Amino acid sequence: MDTSWDSLPVQLVAPIKKTIKDFGFKRMTPVQTGCIPLLLSHKDVAAEAVTGSGKTLAFLVPVIQILTKLENPLKKHDIGALVVSPTRELATQIHEVLQGFLKHSPQFTSLLTVGGTFPSDDLDKYSSNGGHIVVGTPGRLQDLLSRSAPRGHSLAAGVRALEVLILDEADRLLDLGFFMTLNTIISYLPKQRRTGLFSATQTSDVTNLIRAGLRNPVQVRVKESNAVGEERTPVSLENYYMVCEEQNKFSTLVTLLKERKDKKTMVFFSTCACVEYFTVMLRELLKTTTVFSLHGKMKGKRFKIFDKFRCAKNGVLLCTDVMCRGVDIPSVDWVLQYDPPASAASFVHRCGRTARIGHEGSAVLLLLPCEIEYVEFLHLNQKVSLQPMESPQSLSNFLSEMRKLQLQDRSTMDKANRAFVSFVQSYAKHECSLILSLKKLNFGKLAVSFGLLKLPKMPELKGVTITDFKPVKMDYNTITYKDKQKEKSRQNKLSTYKETGTWPGLKQHVLKKEAWSLKKEKKEKRKRKQEQREKAKGHKFSKEDLDDLEEDFRMLKKLKKGKIKQKEFDKHFGCEAEEESD
Secondary structure, eight states: OOOOOTTSOHHHHHHHHHHHHHTTOSSOOHHHHHHHHHHHTTOOEEEEOOTTSOHHHHHHHHHHHHHHTOSSOOOTTOOOEEEEOSSHHHHHHHHHHHHHHHTSOTTOOEEEEOTTSOHHHHHHHHHHHOOSEEEEOHHHHHHHHTSOOGGGOOHHHHGGGOOEEEEOSHHHHHHTTOHHHHHHHHHTSOSSSEEEEEESSOOHHHHHHHHHHOSSOEEEEOOOTTOOTTOOSOTTEEEEEEEOOGGGHHHHHHHHHHHTTTSEEEEEOSSHHHHHHHHHHHHHHOTTSOEEEEOTTOOTHHHHHHHHHHHOSSEEEEEOGGGSSSOOOTTOOEEEESSOOSSHHHHHHHHTTSSOTTOOEEEEEEEOGGGTTHHHHHHHHHOOOOEEOOOOSSOOOOHHHHHHHHHHOHHHHHHHHHHHHHHHHHHHTOTTTTTSOGGGOOHHHHHHHTTOSSOOOOGGGTTOOOOSOOOOOSOGGGOOOSSHHHHHHHHHHHHHHHHHSSOTTOHHHHHHHHHHHTHHHHHHHHHHHHHHHHHHTOSOOOHHHHHHHHHHHHHHHHHHHTSSOHHHHHHHHTHHHHHHHO
């Protein structure tokens, strides 16, 4: 679409055009065209736009311009703008983009504050360098606002000068349960400010946040002009689904990745354990391809891996939904979804890692034959249309290679079992359980796809008849760890087991079994106690008994109030007759 610059101040057109060009845009995107003029004209904005539409520049451009045009320049410890982001990765990315702006505006300082570091370190940086623009995650910001700082330079004092508040990926902030945290943060801020709320979806929770934090906002809902209906993915994205049998699922993934070895691809899995295990497998089977892995349980490694993949020209990143929101990785050509996401909303955000800012991209969802109805569910629930893609004609069987890797290192066998168990457990809890039902899965074929040596013991398999799977017949205790220390520890436990018949560390499990054997006896005891209590209550009162008791109580009240004499009272209870007989 052609962009009109008429709504912008004349003196701002040239620098904004230059900034837009520096970040790879030929012109302003619709969300930038809609939001930048509004924020610059003192309006609160609630913007909804598809992922990859350029929302970050839509708020950073006006933030810089607003602070530049202040009549009274910010002091060293004044905080002019606050950007709240749901995850460390997204906050870090926004801060990196911000540095590109600050090269042209050296009068401003910035501060990134996220979890994983000591809060005192962030306060020291703020005290030493200031932070005119602060970018952070909600929990860390709330923590810092409640703390006093060295030499009296606290964030709570700094935000009194705030001009702009930005809530990025607001729907994700609320999905993660930050509503109360955001309210606490907002309570520290001046009411006379501009607020921008940016989101890919406008849920009821987002609407409640708009009411709590924005004053008569202008709502901007951007839809691409050539989008079909209510489609919520970019028009430059080609969205596919591919049906494959359980036992062929991993082979299909390997084949697709081999066909795209020169591309930059992201593969989404449902659990951290699946990422860990399939990383080992793919690094062995795709030796000419660089395979990265990233999930939520990684701590210090996450930023390094994220940066390496961003800088790579090609390669494969295996990840969980920790990477599905907001993060901008250049030139991702393909997104493969190995498992349907835990929530339908995450599907759109997974796809949004490709086809960003007008570039073309493709996404493929792998489905089992029993999951085919999920395509229609996505169309109805998320307004996303998927086109069928033919599965590869010739597939290699990797079962022997997968089992060989497990036999070489017990650690790989452990990862395989954990991956299988975690997948089954996550599948059982899926929000779309009517379509993605555990009862429909063929566990034997699924175990083949995971390359298991044997099926692990787990409640979900209890009473299930397993077909299409042949476990390896062997003594599994002969499989050793490559890690010498772990193997030495295992051998010591194995010796103890052979001597005592009890595996060290499983005492609690044994105690649970003993407690289970006493359960019947405890139940009988509870029953006897209940019977004794019922017996102690005595017989049930008849209606006549209750009426007499009520009348007796009424006579007692009359006596106390002086409405009857003692003689009448005694007569009612039969005391008068006893006196006469004496």
